[in-house]
Amino acid sequence: MKPLEVIHSSLEKRILVELRGGREYRGILEGYDHPHLNLILRNAEEIIEGEKKRELEKVIVRGDNIVYILPP
Amino acid sequence: MKPLEVIHSSLEKRILVELRGGREYRGILEGYDHPHLNLILRNAEEIIEGEKKRELEKVIVRGDNIVYILPP
Amino acid sequence: MKPLEVIHSSLEKRILVELRGGREYRGILEGYDHPHLNLILRNAEEIIEGEKKRELEKVIVRGDNIVYILPP
Amino acid sequence: MKPLEVIHSSLEKRILVELRGGREYRGILEGYDHPHLNLILRNAEEIIEGEKKRELEKVIVRGDNIVYILPP
Amino acid sequence: MKPLEVIHSSLEKRILVELRGGREYRGILEGYDHPHLNLILRNAEEIIEGEKKRELEKVIVRGDNIVYILPP
Amino acid sequence: MKPLEVIHSSLEKRILVELRGGREYRGILEGYDHPHLNLILRNAEEIIEGEKKRELEKVIVRGDNIVYILPP
Amino acid sequence: MKPLEVIHSSLEKRILVELRGGREYRGILEGYDHPHLNLILRNAEEIIEGEKKRELEKVIVRGDNIVYILPP
Known part of the structure; x- marks a missing residue:
């Protein structure tokens, strides 16, 4: 499985995105x-x-700043 | 929906742009x-x-420095 | 051997990924x-x-932030 | 309007350029x-x-370091 | 001689790799x-x-983080 | 006028180059x-x-590190 | 003259390379x-x-980290 497929299959679901500098976005x-x-x-x-x-x-969220993504 | 479409549909509307280093621009x-x-x-x-x-x-605002954009 | 081949042969096995800023992910x-x-x-x-x-x-995990990978 | 058009139409006019690290150039x-x-x-x-x-x-001024430009 | 040729001729030999942030890997x-x-x-x-x-x-080791390599 | 033309017309003349980190080179x-x-x-x-x-x-001087150039 | 020509004509001669972070390599x-x-x-x-x-x-020495080179 490719990372992009996991992202695609997360559409319309709740994920967590961690950015550089200790910021998290959940949505x-x-x-x-x-x-x-x-x-x-x-x-x-x-x-x-x-x-x-x-x-x-x-x-x-700009992709450049992403450290990791937690899919649903 | 693509991020670019959200940006496009924000034309002529008020958005918030967060840059690296704790700067925000609203306009x-x-x-x-x-x-x-x-x-x-x-x-x-x-x-x-x-x-x-x-x-x-x-x-x-130069795109390189953008962390996130809040559409209207 | 290429780095990518080592990564490929690590599929379904436990690896450790070290990111910038002293973060490790094992999985x-x-x-x-x-x-x-x-x-x-x-x-x-x-x-x-x-x-x-x-x-x-x-x-x-976004590749940009990886410092090194320990294969299984 | 594209950012480049705004820059183009600023030729021969006074602008302000903000660089990373708190530097401004006006000219x-x-x-x-x-x-x-x-x-x-x-x-x-x-x-x-x-x-x-x-x-x-x-x-x-090298473009890489620009955070934002204030057109006239 | 090209840097890549030196790396190629170092295969199966002991090298030292210095990364940003004062880390060294020898192997x-x-x-x-x-x-x-x-x-x-x-x-x-x-x-x-x-x-x-x-x-x-x-x-x-991800190449992006390499400062220098000491061949054998 | 393009930045490159200014640089070209500065050949064999004294310029100042400011790099990141507060370094200047004049020559x-x-x-x-x-x-x-x-x-x-x-x-x-x-x-x-x-x-x-x-x-x-x-x-x-490597271009990557240049913040600005003062032509003669 | 191009920077690359100066580097080429420095082959087999002693140069100094300054990297980011106050490191110098002479050789x-x-x-x-x-x-x-x-x-x-x-x-x-x-x-x-x-x-x-x-x-x-x-x-x-990886080129990415070079600030300047002093040819012989």
Whole structure:
């Protein structure tokens, strides 16, 4: 299985995205692009160093900053 | 949906752009390019570590530095 | 032997992935892509500065952040 | 409108360029290239952390380091 | 002579690889790829800031992080 | 005018090159390449945080590290 | 003159290579590649923050980390 397939099969499901600098975004994966791995999350939460900071109705996360993705 | 489509459908609407280093720009998306994701914001505000610093009539944000975008 | 062949022959086996910033992920390699070297690990553990932090059922690690991989 | 068009229409006008590391350059845009976004400024001022440091008759700023550009 | 030829002629011989952040890996070069310069080392030692940390039966070092290589 | 034309017309003239990390090199531009913007300076001075450190008969500066160039 | 020509004409002569992070390598240039600018030095010395650390019979320096090169 390819990483992209796992991402594709996560569409419309809740994932967690960890960015550089201790930021996490949890939300429903609404879309992504290839090969940049930019992601769209819906009903998302921003968690900075373990603390919930903001609720984000929709957020486009730039792929460059992603460290890892936890699929559903 | 692709991230680019969300950006495209945000044209002429208010978005928030978070850059590396704790900078935020909020303004009306006037344009963008692909694949760099350089953005033009109008009637923008610069917010550094939560504090409003400047009003910017128009600003071109380089895509390289973007961490995430909040569409309208 | 090429690095990619070693990775390929590690499929379905337990590997360790060291990322920048002192993070380690140990788990069963479920997939990878080329040339980005994004990896899918299953039944994984996150170890930060030598301490086990989390169990992760499945994780997609972005290749950009990898320092080294220990095959099984 | 594309970011490049805004830059093009700023030729021979005063712009501000913010670089990584808190440096600003203000001057008349004399030229640029694409896609690097290297810029030539004339009659420029270098401002580091809010303080004017130097007057620069002409400066070529490397696009890589640009965070944002304020058009006239 | 090209750097790649030196690497090629180091196959099955003991080399030292210095990575960013003061990490060294010494081991027998089992393979490499081009142009990424990812390397496979066998019977390797990890040395962090001059101290031996771990023995690694096999390690794939990502080329991106390499500062220099000492051939045998 | 393009940045490259300014650089080209600076050949055999004294320029200043600012690199990341507060380093300056001043010298006569003997050559350059494109698109990397590697530069050759002759009769150069290295200035680190405002202090002259070394005289360099000839130096090749890698374009990657350049922040800006002051043409003559 | 192009930077590459200066490097080519430095073959079998003593050069100094400055890397990011205050490291210097001095040695006889035995080879290089293009466009990466990876270099092979022979009979080299490693100098870290002005102090000689090691003698290196042969070293392959990755071009990515080079700040400048002093030709002979």
